[in-house]
Amino acid sequence: xxxxxxxxxxxxxxxxxxxxxxxxxxxxxxxxxxxxxxxxxxxxxxxxxxxxxxxxxxxxxxxxxxxxxxxxxxxxxxxxxxxxxxxxxxxxxxxxxxxxxxxxxxxxxxxxxxxxxxxxxxxxxxxxxxxxxxxxxxxxxxxxxxxxxxxxxxxxxxxxxxxxxxxxxxxxxxxxxxxxxxxxxxxxxxxxxxxxxxxxxxxxxxxxxxxxxxxxxxxxxxxxxxxxxxxxxxxxxxxxxxxxxxxxxxxxxxxxxxxxxxxxxxxxxxxxxxxxxxxxxxxxxxxxxxxxxxxxxxxxxxxxxxxxxxxxxxxxxxxxxxxxxxxxxxxxxxxxxxxxxxxxxxxxxxxxxxxxxxxxxxxxxxxxxxxxxxxxxxxxxxxxxxxxxxxxxxxxxxxxxxxxxxxxxxxxxxxxxxxxxxxxxxxxxxxxxxxxxxxxxxxxxxxxxxxxxxxxxxxxxxxxxxxxxxxxxxxxxxxxxxxxxxxxxxxxxxxxxxxxxxxxxxxxxxxxxxxxxxxxxxxxxxxxxxxxxxxxxxxxxxxxxxxxxxxxxxxxxxxxxxxxxxxxxxxxxxxxxxxxxxxxxxxxxxxxxxxxxxxxxxxxxxxxxxxxxxxxxxxxxxxxxxxxxxxxxxxxxxxxxxxxxxxxxxxxxxxxxxxxxxxxxxxxxxxxxxxxxxxxxxxxxxxxxxxxxxxxxxxxxxxxxxxxxxxxxxxxxxxxxxxxxxxxxxxxxxxxxxxxxxxxxxxxxxxxxxxxx
Ligand SMILES: [Cu+2]
Numbered sequence: 001x002x003x004x005x006x007x008x009x010x011x012x013x014x015x016x017x018x019x020x021x022x023x024x025x026x027x028x029x030x031x032x033x034x035x036x037x038x039x040x041x042x043x044x045x046x047x048x049x050x051x052x053x054x055x056x057x058x059x060x061x062x063x064x065x066x067x068x069x070x071x072x073x074x075x076x077x078x079x080x081x082x083x084x085x086x087x088x089x090x091x092x093x094x095x096x097x098x099x100x101x102x103x104x105x106x107x108x109x110x111x112x113x114x115x116x117x118x119x120x121x122x123x124x125x126x127x128x129x130x131x132x133x134x135x136x137x138x139x140x141x142x143x144x145x146x147x148x149x150x151x152x153x154x155x156x157x158x159x160x161x162x163x164x165x166x167x168x169x170x171x172x173x174x175x176x177x178x179x180x181x182x183x184x185x186x187x188x189x190x191x192x193x194x195x196x197x198x199x200x201x202x203x204x205x206x207x208x209x210x211x212x213x214x215x216x217x218x219x220x221x222x223x224x225x226x227x228x229x230x231x232x233x234x235x236x237x238x239x240x241x242x243x244x245x246x247x248x249x250x251x252x253x254x255x256x257x258x259x260x261x262x263x264x265x266x267x268x269x270x271x272x273x274x275x276x277x278x279x280x281x282x283x284x285x286x287x288x289x290x291x292x293x294x295x296x297x298x299x300x301x302x303x304x305x306x307x308x309x310x311x312x313x314x315x316x317x318x319x320x321x322x323x324x325x326x327x328x329x330x331x332x333x334x335x336x337x338x339x340x341x342x343x344x345x346x347x348x349x350x351x352x353x354x355x356x357x358x359x360x361x362x363x364x365x366x367x368x369x370x371x372x373x374x375x376x377x378x379x380x381x382x383x384x385x386x387x388x389x390x391x392x393x394x395x396x397x398x399x400x401x402x403x404x405x406x407x408x409x410x411x412x413x414x415x416x417x418x419x420x421x422x423x424x425x426x427x428x429x430x431x432x433x434x435x436x437x438x439x440x441x442x443x444x445x446x447x448x449x450x451x452x453x454x455x456x457x458x459x460x461x462x463x464x465x466x467x468x469x470x471x472x473x474x475x476x477x478x479x480x481x482x483x484x485x486x487x488x489x490x491x492x493x494x495x496x497x498x499x500x501x502x503x504x505x506x507x508x509x510x511x512x513x514x515x516x517x518x519x520x521x522x523x524x525x526x527x528x529x530x531x532x533x534x535x536x537x538x539x540x541x542x543x544x545x546x547x548x549x550x551x552x553x554x555x556x557x558x559x560x561x562x563x564x565x566x567x568x569x570x571x572x573x574x575x576x577x578x579x580x581x582x583x584x585x586x587x588x589x590x591x592x593x594x595x596x597x598x599x600x601x602x603x604x605x606x607x608x609x610x611x612x613x614x615x616x617x618x619x620x621x622x623x624x625x626x627x628x629x630x631x632x633x634x635x636x637x638x639x640x641x642x643x644x645x646x647x648x649x650x651x652x653x654x655x656x657x658x659x660x661x662x663x664x665x666x667x668x669x670x671x672x673x674x675x676x677x678x679x680x681x682x683x684x685x686x687x688x689x690x691x692x693x694x695x696x697x698x699x700x701x702x703x704x705x706x707x708x709x710x711x712x713x714x715x716x717x718x719x720x721x722x723x724x725x726x727x728x729x730x731x732x733x734x735x736x737x738x739x740x741x742x743x744x745x746x747x748x749x750x751x752x753x754x755x756x757x
């Protein structure tokens with residue numbers, strides 16, 4: 001009996017120690033409106049506990065997290081714990097895993113911490129993430145953990161969160177993106193106009209680009225005023241936990257990209273960067289010169305301070321290379337990292353022209369692209385493919401590229417074979433531990449094509465946005481294999497909630513685990529994960545404006561219990577779908593000496609309703625309006641059938657019928673008519689419109705707007721079978737204003753102020 005007693009007390013001891021180890025770590029987060037001043041202008045932002053970024057939350061594996069969120073905003077909010085394994089109802093996606101946190105209410109998130117690593121958290125409501133709602137979320141590994149790495153896991157550590165600031169309201173940015181407003185390109189000096197093309201010797205490239213119906217070569221589409229590291233453009237890191245940093249010290253940076261839409265290049269003035277983890281999962285230490293961090297991705301890196309009395313610059317530069325932020329590591333004289341030089345946009349355009357087929361699909365020309373190993377953008381990087389101006393100096397490199405072009409291997413886009421600069425790619429990530437999935441599970445394979453179209457800013461999977469697609473059903477226990485192909489012109493950081501997936505990258509049993517994968521245009525990547533949870537999990541592009549446009553899916557476990565936080569699932573789904581069904585408004589009006597003309601439009605993913613008006617002061621004394629309700633068809637949305645309604649009235653020229661090109665008489669002076677028609681985008685981005693009115697009159701027209709003549713000058717024309725024509729030139733003053741001059745067959749010559757919203 002004595003033995004039993006001992007066993008009992010050991011058991012009891014074991015249980016109690018287990019219980020006491022489950023420490024509850026509580027944070028109180030007060031979400032509140034605030035005013036910030038990053039650029040000399042006061043703007044609205046959202047702060048949590050008075051700070052941007054939100055406070056760093058630190059836990060140790062085995063803890064229980066209890067996070068009290070006090071919503072002191074005038075709008076709803078939510079917090080998503082990015083990369084965490086947790087019960088579905090704690091995942092923080094409003095209208096999917098919980099209802100939105102209403103103003104002046106408190107919501108408590110409580111979940112066990114069952115993993116370790118560098119993660120972050122952010123609002124999943126609307127565009128709140130853009131204006132301050134992002135923060136570090138670190139889960140420490142226990143020293144007793146068998147995977148604890150001496151020399152890595154015990155280094156002095158700093159959580160770093162990268163972000164961007166814009167003085168524009170994010171709602172306005174989103175609206176402008178949908179209206180193809182090119183103000184951001186002007187600010188970034190990335191218009192790629194005809195004048196710039198001719199000057200740089202790329203006229204033919206520009207022509208081909210427009211022939212293939214592309215807008216300018218784009219690497220990012222939002223202009224930011226400031227880039228921030230932990231909330232500052234420049235930060236000094238002189239000590240860690242009261243330990244002064246000195247020469248020879250190693251520092252581990254836990255970096256999260258909390259930017260809403262920016263990728264960042266990471267470079268270090270002190271030399272090599274050792275990558276030791278990604279998305280919170282350990283990888284075999286890999287030494288590189290630089291890496292790009294995708295939106296929402298995390299990397300743990302180790303850097304060394306190579307000399308005494310020096311602070312070495314750690315630089316985060318936006319992918320478009322317009323802005324950067326710095327962290328100076330060490331004490332003493334500042335050693336700067338050389339900035340990345342300007343992108344060679346026309347080289348990029350030339351490359352894109354080669355890849356773009358006339359139907360809008362991309363053609364990889366036989367290259368098996370995946371895992372960021374081949375970066376097509378490499379043609380735009382002067383540090384790798386040479387400066388444009390110093391042609392002679394780069395003959396050798398060009399020759400090398402030429403040679404490699406012939407074998408179609410694609411190595412001409414592999415920056416690591418083109419130069420001595422070592423750039424991280426996903427093939428280089430290897431887990432230190434086996435990551436195999438359960439072998440006896442059945443496999444479900446799902447394929448998605450990432451699709452989209454710049455011109456109308458529609459982003460989707462298989463040409464369907466969230467609200468147009470069914471939920472993806474998965475079964476608990478099965479292994480899910482995801483094959484993703486990017487057939488769009490932009491890269492997308494695809495994120496899966498609540499699960500880590502294996503990135504199949506040639507390391508077999510040691511495939512790295514991640515929850516974000518950046519997929520470049522034309523890449524195919526294969527991921528797999530074991531379905532070991534329950535509930536609804538969002539799978540989406542993490543570029544905020546792509547997600548809000550509908551680029552995602554919901555993965556749902558079959559036969560799951562109802563979520564207690566979603567009392568009315570139908571209502572919740574309707575609210576969730578409302579995000580990508582939103583209509584975006586735009587309007588412009590030209591106040592000219594000969595008249596007044598303008599248009600107003602509401603558009604969403606597929607639908608467009610718009611009215612144009614003209615009011616003449618001179619020969620054509622009268623007014624006309626045309627209203628079209630249409631739906632865009634097809635992946636590229638080049639076709640829009642519509643129904644129309646025209647109304648016009650003229651004082652002069654009444655009862656003086658005119659005929660059109662094919663002799664139909666058009667009593668166009670006092671007329672209201674209903675029509676059916678379609679608009680189609682032709683090569684050179686010319687819009688062809690055919691319209692049949694209820695009285696049999698047919699009108700065909702050709703139109704092109706916004707021909708980029710120079711950085712700020714746009715040209716346009718219109719002609720139709722009613723023998724009407726118009727030519728125009730616009731000089732853009734700022735994002736809402738320009739000077740426009742035009743000649744119109746009806747209204748004559750005019751010049752005036754053009755306003756747009
Ligand atoms: Cu995207």
